[in-house]
Amino acid sequence: MRGNERLEEREPLLGTAPVHHTRRNDDGTKNDIEDRKDPAGLIATASIDDIHTEARIAADEEHGHSFFKALKLYPAAVGWSLFFSLGVIMCGFDPQVIGQLYAVPRFQRDFGYLYEGNWIISAPWQTGLGMGSPIGQVLGALFAGYPMEWYGRKKTFGVCVICTTGLIFLQFFARSLPVLLAGELLGGLVLGTYAVIAPAYASEVCPLALRGVLTSCTNICFVIGQLLANGVIAGTEGFDSHWAYSAPFAVQWVWPFFILIGLPFAPESPWWLQRQGRFEEAEKALKRLASSDIDVKPTLAIIIETDRLEKEIETGSTYWDCFKKINRRRTEIAVGVYTIQVLSGIYLVGYATYFFTLAGLPTTQAFNMGVGFLAVGFVGTCLSWLLLVHFGRRSIYNYGLATLAVLQLIIGIIDCSPHYDQRPSIAWAEAVIMVIWNFIYDLTIGPVCFVLLCEVSATRVRSKTIALATAAQALAGIVMTVAIPYMINADQANMRGKLGFFFGGLAAACFTWAYFRVPELKGRTFQEVDIMFERNVKTREFKDYVITRE
Template sequence: MADMDKDIETRKDPAALIATASVDDINAEARAAADEEHSHTFWEAVKLYPQAVGWSLFFSIGVIMCAFDPQLLGQLYATSAFQRDFGYLYEGSYIVSAPWQTGLSMGSPIGQVVGAFCAAYPMEWFGRKKTFGACVIFTTGFVFIQFFARSLPVLLVGELLGGLVLGSYAVIAPAYASEVCPLALRGVLTSCTNICFVTGQLIANGVIAGTHNIDSHWAYSAPFAVQWLWPLVILAGLPFAPESPWWLQRQGRFEDAEKALKRLASRGVDVRPTLAMIIETDRLEREIESGSTYTDCFKKINIRRTEIAVGVYTIQVLSGIYLVGYATYFFTLAGLPSDQAFNMGVGFLALGFVGTCLSWVLLVYFGRRTIYNTGLAILAALQIIIGILDCAPNYDNRPGIKWAESVLMLIWNFIYDLSIGPVCFVLLCEVSATRVRGKTIAIATAVQATAGIVMTVAIPYMINPDQANLRGKLGFFFGGLAALCLLWSYFRVPELKGRTYQEVDIMFERNVKTRDFKRYVVEREAVTARAN
């Protein structure tokens, strides 16, 4: 009877579980949780963890803000009122000079570099929830600068300061999603980071499509004001959001971790085994010395994982994603009328939205490695075809070629958001050790954004009519880079579908070859031996 009472108290108090249970007991609970997660189908997991789905999507709203601002700015370069108020006269029409385009567009990538590194420490000190709330409050304030800007220097200050905060959302959202979702939902919900990027870009294009004909400052002031909508939604719901149970466990707050798990699951779900799995995974990572600092990300045990995270994220830039921000401008330079160019810009991102939704189906049935490499190969081929079309004789008098290039850009964006766009965020979360996940994502984000800074400087000079005026010949540049990236990803990106974080830790510790990840068997006996 006493033993029964003790067991009841232990189940009520996770701290008692840690204090009284042996390593073998915790490991057995962890194995039970892992087996149960492996057995769930996608829809079963949705029914068991509906709150995890909802709160993961809620934290991803920050990514919409992160995507909205730079996309908005790219579309403003093709807006008449913005060109007139911030540009100069060139051959009978107003344009914003390439140096100022570069400077203004620097806010997002520079912000991602600084914001990513700055966000990682508060995320560990104060948790995902408080860090998210603080960032949203700062964003609300910096939008005022953009809204009231009437000169390029003031707008530049607003973009740079705003970008510093916006960069943090790309770290917080995937980290939170990966820590509140069960295995069966992890791929889809971490990939939602990409659909939020697309949603932010699509909303920006839609807003500009509705305001670009206004012949006053409201053509650009009104779109800037739209950014105040997201903080209202987030700050209203954030007090009710649960904190990451992985973070709470690392703070020794086991009872709070159990409460968070219960809030993420349906009633009746026993979260005790899940808590044991979190504890055991954290213990394993401490044992293999995965560490918890930026320096630890580059130690032998983690360096391969950091390389893969950095690689899959940076490939987004190298394959040509920064052209998305210049889509409408590209269509205009290709010779399409202004209204058609703006409509094509909206259609461009609408296809991306559909592609990301369809990627969820692929993620349920196909491996990450297969989707990523196949998509990257198609993207490289499409870019090269665009480059070839742009070399056609008598290009200026053949509108059919201009339309063909524009349609291929639409297809390119669809394939991107069907493959490497969403799968990148899945790999980013799955490949990193849980103790350094925030910092690994921050490093990958910073490197990706640094590559973005290079593209932000280069693209205006490559695409502007008063500079290189390359038009579709950019396809050769990005197509060639994408082909080189495909070669790297084939040999370095492993298959992680259906693997728990503990299994991933063990396979990387054993230095399993990239192509063997899919079929590698992590035996229970090996996990138990590791625990002992």
């Protein structure tokens, strides 16, 4: 760790005003040329020192705000952040519906075949249907990075919601597996964009004190979508008509209706507007996000200075730039923490009800257990906000991941008990541990993943970094979607709870990686994070590192 000078006492990190672009001449000397318009009057009469003072004020205020004070000062930022997260509910709802439909009798009869006196959906078709959404999300997530930078977060969100509205018709009217697969694949193309847009927008409209909680809301929206899917399926699974599976698909039209009504009034990301040189609009957006007594000019100053710093250290703004030396470590962490969600066993959530039936629970109790399973996850995510306010991201993530590994291994051990079929208490024990597992997941690595995604990525490549991480997570999801039906189905490996050995082992390996690679970013502005990665600070030194001027 260099120096012992506190951040608020040091000189500015940057040595030039944000209205200049510093370029080196052929002889190595600096040549400052003015290449930007005056940002909304921010520096019309200000000196370079005044600009630095404005940026320091913003940094000091960000560090000085408590969670509840920031909540009071930035109510609109909270509201619009949650509004953009509504798309993630659809992202959680759709794949969950498919996973739960495998246990619906009418769906089994209309789309399945008889096996030993029971109607089931074959493992290949379960794999195909399950892969529709993650394959679409890989392509959709990677595609989202472009329009988000070309047209902004708001317009991209609106177009995606309109597309989702139309594609739901395919699922609603599907009466064969190929048509349903097409609906899942095309729908997944759009759904993948929501998991990129929501955390990126939240991180760019919220102050430091609120950033952790509001970026973690991406996870609770996934849980809400999954919970609603289970609730709807539990309410319709007894129907003896196509409405047993058509009604859940129709519910998806609710969210686009409300989103399209409110979206015209939403402010655009001030970070994106600043990068387009639209400083007046950026200032207006900041004013809309804050209470009326907040002076937003210091915030605009630090946005401009952070952008300048990233230009000077050449973070870039393309997908290729995510793999440059300056960004490579940050991209690795983002991809790693998101992919670990899959490797630790989260895809079992989509098969929860089906897993409970295979474990030996009656169908009705399995559906009730499935709803309770996700309800507990919802409570866990809400409680995670308390952890995020009081504890560091690294601690929450690593302790949570270690606990998940242990719980999965316990499930595997229990499943090895003799006379399994004659002891229903074993099935209940496995189900209860799975519920506890889901609670710990949504208390720790589930929400913290999205916080780390936003905090670890450079602002100029944030949408690209989140898109890459989302695509990598979806690719891992494709592998699990192929593997899980074959591991869990009665006509295949029939592993039941022995899946705990598989996912427990993977989670243990992931914990080893996270311990050495995931840094502590709590309480750091984006500018500070840029500096620490540029200086190649060691992982375990991030928490106590004091930034000094070089």
